Amino acid sequence: MKVPAYITDIQEWQKSFQFSISIRVRFSETDAFGHLNNTNAFVYFEQARTDFYKSLGFMKKWTNEQDDSMVVVADMQCDYLQQIKFDEELKVQVKVHRLGRSSADLHYAAQNEKGILCLTGRGTIVQISKESGRSLAWNEEMREVLLTHTIET
Amino acid sequence: MKVPAYITDIQEWQKSFQFSISIRVRFSETDAFGHLNNTNAFVYFEQARTDFYKSLGFMKKWTNEQDDSMVVVADMQCDYLQQIKFDEELKVQVKVHRLGRSSADLHYAAQNEKGILCLTGRGTIVQISKESGRSLAWNEEMREVLLTHTIET
Amino acid sequence: MKVPAYITDIQEWQKSFQFSISIRVRFSETDAFGHLNNTNAFVYFEQARTDFYKSLGFMKKWTNEQDDSMVVVADMQCDYLQQIKFDEELKVQVKVHRLGRSSADLHYAAQNEKGILCLTGRGTIVQISKESGRSLAWNEEMREVLLTHTIET
Amino acid sequence: MKVPAYITDIQEWQKSFQFSISIRVRFSETDAFGHLNNTNAFVYFEQARTDFYKSLGFMKKWTNEQDDSMVVVADMQCDYLQQIKFDEELKVQVKVHRLGRSSADLHYAAQNEKGILCLTGRGTIVQISKESGRSLAWNEEMREVLLTHTIET
Numbered sequence: 127m128k129v130p131a132y133i134t135d136i137q138e139w140q141k142s143f144q145f146s147i148s149i150r151v152r153f154s155e156t157d158a159f160g161h162l163n164n165t166n167a168f169v170y171f172e173q174a175r176t177d178f179y180k181s182l183g184f185m186k187k188w189t190n191e192q193d194d195s196m197v198v199v200a201d202m203q204c205d206y207l208q209q210i211k212f213d214e215e216l217k218v219q220v221k222v223h224r225l226g227r228s229s230a231d232l233h234y235a236a237q238n239e240k241g242i243l244c245l246t247g248r249g250t251i252v253q254i255s256k257e258s259g260r261s262l263a264w265n266e267e268m269r270e271v272l273l274t275h276t277i278e279t
Numbered sequence: 280m281k282v283p284a285y286i287t288d289i290q291e292w293q294k295s296f297q298f299s300i301s302i303r304v305r306f307s308e309t310d311a312f313g314h315l316n317n318t319n320a321f322v323y324f325e326q327a328r329t330d331f332y333k334s335l336g337f338m339k340k341w342t343n344e345q346d347d348s349m350v351v352v353a354d355m356q357c358d359y360l361q362q363i364k365f366d367e368e369l370k371v372q373v374k375v376h377r378l379g380r381s382s383a384d385l386h387y388a389a390q391n392e393k394g395i396l397c398l399t400g401r402g403t404i405v406q407i408s409k410e411s412g413r414s415l416a417w418n419e420e421m422r423e424v425l426l427t428h429t430i431e432t
Numbered sequence: 433m434k435v436p437a438y439i440t441d442i443q444e445w446q447k448s449f450q451f452s453i454s455i456r457v458r459f460s461e462t463d464a465f466g467h468l469n470n471t472n473a474f475v476y477f478e479q480a481r482t483d484f485y486k487s488l489g490f491m492k493k494w495t496n497e498q499d500d501s502m503v504v505v506a507d508m509q510c511d512y513l514q515q516i517k518f519d520e521e522l523k524v525q526v527k528v529h530r531l532g533r534s535s536a537d538l539h540y541a542a543q544n545e546k547g548i549l550c551l552t553g554r555g556t557i558v559q560i561s562k563e564s565g566r567s568l569a570w571n572e573e574m575r576e577v578l579l580t581h582t583i584e585t
Numbered sequence: 586m587k588v589p590a591y592i593t594d595i596q597e598w599q600k601s602f603q604f605s606i607s608i609r610v611r612f613s614e615t616d617a618f619g620h621l622n623n624t625n626a627f628v629y630f631e632q633a634r635t636d637f638y639k640s641l642g643f644m645k646k647w648t649n650e651q652d653d654s655m656v657v658v659a660d661m662q663c664d665y666l667q668q669i670k671f672d673e674e675l676k677v678q679v680k681v682h683r684l685g686r687s688s689a690d691l692h693y694a695a696q697n698e699k700g701i702l703c704l705t706g707r708g709t710i711v712q713i714s715k716e717s718g719r720s721l722a723w724n725e726e727m728r729e730v731l732l733t734h735t736i737e738t
Contacts, residue, residue, distance in 0.1 A: 172622075202626075357508055
């Protein structure tokens with residue numbers, strides 16, 4: 127297996143995830159080639175990411191209309207290691223790989239029921255101000271929460 | 280062909296549409312059965328509907344954060360007459376079938392490049408208040424615009 | 433509440449479902465109006481339907497390339513009773529309302545965590561031959577299985 | 586603007602595209618943050634890519650059930666430079682950046698009506714055998730066609 131450039135040691139990397147959700151492939155997510163359409167990997171990563179935000183207590187803040195902060199995705203990437211079929215149950219994992227002033231580099235992994243790694247990914251998220259559109263530094267509380275979930279492997 | 284209950288005379292009905300858009304089937308919209316996934320018919324209808332709203336000058340109002348009005352879908356239905364494949368170019372039509380106080384019954388049709396009717400549909404839209412969530416009567420101007428596009432066939 | 437025409441007694445109807453799945457609203461399924469985009473109701477119904485097929489033992493047959501049978505959706509409709517938000521957990525139910533020779537009229541319901549009915553729906557499915565595209569009668573075994581799940585309320 | 590690592594000279598890079606399609610943002614593609622949901626960038630890239638395949642004469646071969654070849658996406662990435670709103674018209678471009686034995690590194694760009702670059706991306710596609718699942722070298726004809734569209738800027 128060719129390991130993506132953002133992963134140093136794939137074994138260590140796989141062990142470093144602490145948060146995961148379970149997603150089962152929907153029929154509407156397959157395409158005429160008979161497998162999961164590649165675009166849906168990013169839907170799965172987003173679902174893991176928003177559930178991760180929620181577990182950190184961030185989602186309430188970002189979906190609160192009164193609050194000036196929101197979060198955007200600056201970049202996303204995915205490596206497709208294994209074809210995924212209808213009705214497969216995936217364990218989709220997410221972690222903070224590196225923490226910035228107002229951003230975080232998140233890493234993603236998805237494995238099937240046999241424990242085979244099917245998808246790996248990464249992407250930078252940035253907290254921004256709704257009003258100015260500019261990046262907004264994590265406050266102390268958020269920073270601490272994020273740091274306890276940061277594993278640079 | 281079994282004609283859906285909301286259509287009286289299919290020939291007259293097909294001729295009664297004045298507004299249409301063109302949509303080409305994306306690969307990501309097919310499914311493992313090799314055809315357009317049925318759920319995407321409603322994506323196409325929505326696209327025709329929002330373009331129709333836009334042509335009437337309504338979309339600006341409804342997406343304006345300062346304006347209390349917005350529009351919701353109260354019900355939607357679709358009849359699948361013909362299987363649709365990847366890359367087919369569809370002519371998707373929409374019209375007002377009947378006008379209510381704050382609502383409208385919209386009808387939809389989609390035909391392929393050979394002029395074969397593939398999808399028919401209908402659904403009620405309702406203008407509501409963002410604040411109260413209650414229905415909001417069309418104002419005089421909107422009512423007039425909608426009436427000129429209402430064809431009860 | 434205005435009860436859709438395909439429901440006789442809404443209380444009886446709600447009690448008649450035996451099969452359900454749980455679906456949580458994804459962020460990518462919301463739209464700029466801040467709620468679940470209406471087109472995704474049909475994605476949820478499809479998910480309930482394919483899981484229902486699977487529970488009946490039909491899905492394996494229909495996704496088997498060697499088997500001539502497959503299933504199509506002849507029509508679908510949905511009534512939107514209650515706005516649905518990001519991250520709500522829905523109980524999506526499906527049942528056979530009426531059984532035909534090669535078809536079945538399926539009914540759908542979705543309720544939120546408070547037990548409030550948010551979506552109701554129905555639609556005809558038809559078993560067809562992959563080769564001829566024509567309807568294919570249920571065999572004895574399928575018919576029996578479907579009959580035990582048919583509740584005409 | 587921070588230029589993604591896969592782009593050397595952004596000005597040269599932007600000029601190097603020869604193939605483009607036009608895509609207008611659908612309402613169902615926005616999310617509760619009021620903009621295009623990030624996952625749909627990959628739907629747009631896929632649409633540009635399949636139209637590109639079609640223009641090269643490859644799509645017919647790959648969707649032909651009798652032919653053993655098909656194409657898969659090995660990896661995909663996208664950089665989000667500018668927020669994209671409902672109803673914006675995007676020019677989505679694709680080119681071959683580098684050609685392999687059975688693969689190709691494709692680059693993508695999307696700009697809005699004002700000519701502002703909103704999305705950049707890249708990803709490797711691989712031709713594979715349906716039967717073995719292994720990579721399948723481009724034949725002479727395909728190779729020549731791809732080479733005339735390869736611009737390593």
